[in-house]
Amino acid sequence: MESKPLTLKILDVVAILVLIAATYMALNAPTERVMGEVQKVFYFHIGTAWTALLGFILAGLFSVVYLVTKDLKWDRYQVAAIEVSLVFFLITIVLGSIWARPAWNTWWTWDPRLTTAAVTELIYVAYFMLRQGIDDPDRRARFGAVYALVGGLSAPITFFAIRLFRTIHPVVIGGSNAEAEGGFSMSADMRTAFFFALFAFTIIFIDLFWNRIRLGDLQDKVEQLKLKVTM
C-alpha cells in the first residue's frame, strides 16, 4: 500500500493551523455593535457556505465530465466533493440558526436562502440514498452523475422561485436589501478576519477533498483485490 503523499501530509498540518488561526482572528475581531458576540458566527458561516457551494458546483461539473468520458475517476471526485460539501453545508445551516435565534428571534424561517439550503441538503442526501441502492459501480456512477446534474440545476431554480416571495436574509457583501434584518457593515479588522476565514475554509476543503479522493481510490483498490481473491 502506498503511503500518503508528502504534499497531502503538509496540507493536513496547514489546514489545522489555518483553522486555529481563523478561529483566533474571528474571536479577536471587533465585536459588532448591535448583535454582539453572536455575530462572530458569521466568519465561519460564510466560510463553510462558500466552500460547500464550491463543492456542489464542482460536483455538477464532474457529472458532465463523467457522462462524457465515462472514466470512474470523475465519479470518485464527485462523491468526494459532495460528501465534504454536504457536511460543510450542514455546518453552515447550524451556524446560521445559532445566529438567527438572537438576530431574528427564531431558529428558522422560510426565507429563500434557508429554504434553498434545506432543499439542497435533501437533494444530496437523496443522492447518497440513490447510490446506496446500486451495487454495480458503473451504473452507480452513471445514476449518481445524472442525479447530481438534475439536482445541481434544480437548486438554483428553487432559489429564484422562492425569491418571488420576500427575503429577510441580510446581504453583507455586494448589494443591500431594505427588508433584511441583521445586516451590518464590516470594519477593516473584521474584513481581514472574514477574508482569512474564507481562505482558511478553502484550504480545509481542499485538504478534506483530497483525502476523500484518496480514500475513494483505496476503496476501489480493495474492491478490485477482493474480486481477484474470490475469482
Added chain:
Amino acid sequence: MTDPFETVIEETTGRAKVSTRPRATFFKAVSAVVWKDLQAEFRSRELFSAMLVFSLLIILIFNFALELDIKTRQSVTAGVLWATFAFAGTLGLNRSMAIEKDRGCMDGLLLAPVDRSAIYFGKVISNLAFMLIVELIVLPVYSVLYNTNLFQPGLLLVILLGSIGYVGVGTLLSAMAVQTRTRDILLPILLFPVVIPVLLAAVKASSGFLTGADISEVMLPINLLIAYDIIFIAVAFMVFDSVVEE
C-alpha cells in the same frame, strides 16, 4: 402467450426502417411507446384506478387534517390540489416504470433499433396522459365537494404546465429508481426535492387564478414553469441514454 406490445413496436420499427425520413421514424417510435402504454393501461386499468382512488383519499385526508371550511378553503385549495397531484403522480410514475422492469419489457424496448430518447418521450407522454386524466376527474369532484369552480382556463393551463415539468423529471428519475434495490421507496425521495420549483410556481399561479389576482402577478410563476419544463426536458433528453444503458 405472445406479447401484444412487442409486436406493436416491431411493426412500427419495421415500417420505420423502410421510411427514409429519420424524423418520421422518431415520431413513429414515440407514438408506438405511447400507444403500447395506453393500450396496456386500457386493458388492466390498474395504474389509473390506483392513482384516482389514492388522490380521492388524499383529498379526504386533507379535509380532516385542515378542516376545510369556507374560510380556509379559499387559501389552501391550490396547495391541496398540488399536494394531491404530486403524491398520486409518484404512484403512477413508479408503477409505469416498474411494469417495464418486472416483465422484462424494458429490455425489449431497448433492443428496438430506435433512438433511446424516443422511449423517454413516449413514456413522458403516456405518464402525462394518465396524470391529466386523473387530474381531470379530481377537479370536478373537488369542485362539487367543496362548492368551488375549478374549471377556469388559466388554472387548466397551470395544471398542464406543472404536470409536464413534474412528469418530465419524474420519468427520468423513476427510470433510475426502479433499477435500485430500494426502488419502492426511492422515487419520492429523489423526485420531491428536485420538483420543488414546479410545485412552488404551480401553487402560486393556481392560487392567483383562484383568487382572481392580477394577470401580471400570475405571469411570473407561469414563465418559471415554462422555463423549468424546457430546461429539464432538455436535460432528461440528453442524459436518458446513460440511465437505461446496460
